[in-house]
Amino acid sequence: MGKPDVVALPTPSWFVGCGNMAGAMVEGWRSGGVDLSGAVAIRPSGEPVEGVRTVKSMGEAGEPPKLAVLGFKPQKLDEVAPEFARLLTEETVVVSILAGVEAATLRTRFLRARSIVRAAPNLPVSIRRGVIALYSDDAEDSLRTQLSELAAMLGYAVWTNSEATLAAIGSVAGAGPAYAARFIAALAKAGQRRGLPDSLAATIALETVLGTAWLGAASREPMDGIARRVASPNGTTEAGLAVLDPHLDNLIAATIDAAARRSAELAEEAADRSS
Numbered sequence: 356m357g358k359p360d361v362v363a364l365p366t367p368s369w370f371v372g373c374g375n376m377a378g379a380m381v382e383g384w385r386s387g388g389v390d391l392s393g394a395v396a397i398r399p400s401g402e403p404v405e406g407v408r409t410v411k412s413m414g415e416a417g418e419p420p421k422l423a424v425l426g427f428k429p430q431k432l433d434e435v436a437p438e439f440a441r442l443l444t445e446e447t448v449v450v451s452i453l454a455g456v457e458a459a460t461l462r463t464r465f466l467r468a469r470s471i472v473r474a475a476p477n478l479p480v481s482i483r484r485g486v487i488a489l490y491s492d493d494a495e496d497s498l499r500t501q502l503s504e505l506a507a508m509l510g511y512a513v514w515t516n517s518e519a520t521l522a523a524i525g526s527v528a529g530a531g532p533a534y535a536a537r538f539i540a541a542l543a544k545a546g547q548r549r550g551l552p553d554s555l556a557a558t559i560a561l562e563t564v565l566g567t568a569w570l571g572a573a574s575r576e577p578m579d580g581i582a583r584r585v586a587s588p589n590g591t592t593e594a595g596l597a598v599l600d601p602h603l604d605n606l607i608a609a610t611i612d613a614a615a616r617r618s619a620e621l622a623e624e625a626a627d628r629s630s
């Protein structure tokens with residue numbers, strides 16, 4: 356019997372900026388057994404990234420990349436783009452995780468690149484339970500297949516047909532862990548107010564949300580059905596939902612609208628600087 360195929364990042368692959376989000380992708384691939392021997396993380400601090408060679412500048416990275424994941428903040432594009440544009444080649448696939456920065460803007464910066472791909476990942480990719488949306492208007496089928504395989508190792512992966520859909524997924528799933536974390540913390544605080552010790556309140560809040568999500572995923576039962584099964588008519592949960600329901604949908608919608616507005620601002624700023 357032959358050895359099972361090991362999924363590998365192309366050699367060389369660069370992570371240009373490798374903080375929270377790109378670092379989470381590296382961690383997901385590393386823990387999933389992806390071969391990262393050809394990968395290098397470039398970050399000014401030089402703080403080591405587990406599993407990959409880490410350098411402080413692109414000049415130290417070595418051979419030009421076949422794949423480059425752009426993992427710096429959108430506001431750093433002006434600073435990073437000129438040097439990266441000089442170093443990439445016609446073989447370089449650029450995968451940008453920069454929120455809001457459009458493919459056309461990236462193409463004007465990186466004219467020579469083989470392909471420009473946008474990715475909208477979220478933080479749980481580090482434990483391979485993330486959501487990662489992909490978009491490209493110039494990637495050929497073989498590249499899409501290769502990137503699908505790598506993205507699927509990080510969780511639920513989906514190609515989108517438009518950047519508007521990518522942005523919509525990013526606004527829900529990319530930012531979602533922050534909102535979910537706040538909800539869990541609020542549930543824990545409410546438990547403390549009912550007299551529970553802090554750590555017990557935190558644990559039961561986390562386990563309750565985890566268990567509910569798991570139940571939904573395992574049973575495929577709609578969330579509304581799960582809520583109805585908990586809330587018996589005229590009972591205690593129903594009294595709670597009578598307070599929550601009039602506000603929650605609007606609150607979450609307004610939260611996501613605010614983030615989407617900021618994303619549009621960032622996209623416009625990046626496009627203006629490129630024109």
Ligand SMILES: NC(=O)c1ccc[n+]([C@@H]2O[C@H](COP(=O)([O-])OP(=O)(O)OC[C@H]3O[C@@H](n4cnc5c(N)ncnc54)[C@H](OP(=O)(O)O)[C@@H]3O)[C@@H](O)[C@H]2O)c1
Pocket residue numbers: 371372373374375376377378397398399400401402426427428429431434435452453454455475476477478529530
């Ligand atoms: N956080 C999320 O949940 C999330 C979700 C989706 C998309 N994103 C996108 O991911 C990107 C990074 O966000 P983040 O939260 O990971 O930020 P972060 O933790 O601050 O990471 C930014 C990284 O960029 C590096 N960097 C700064 N200046 C640089 C330069 N001149 N050249 C190369 N690298 C440079 C930093 O280096 P040091 O490590 O040395 O400081 C750091 O590794 C953003 O574009 C954001 O829109 C984030």
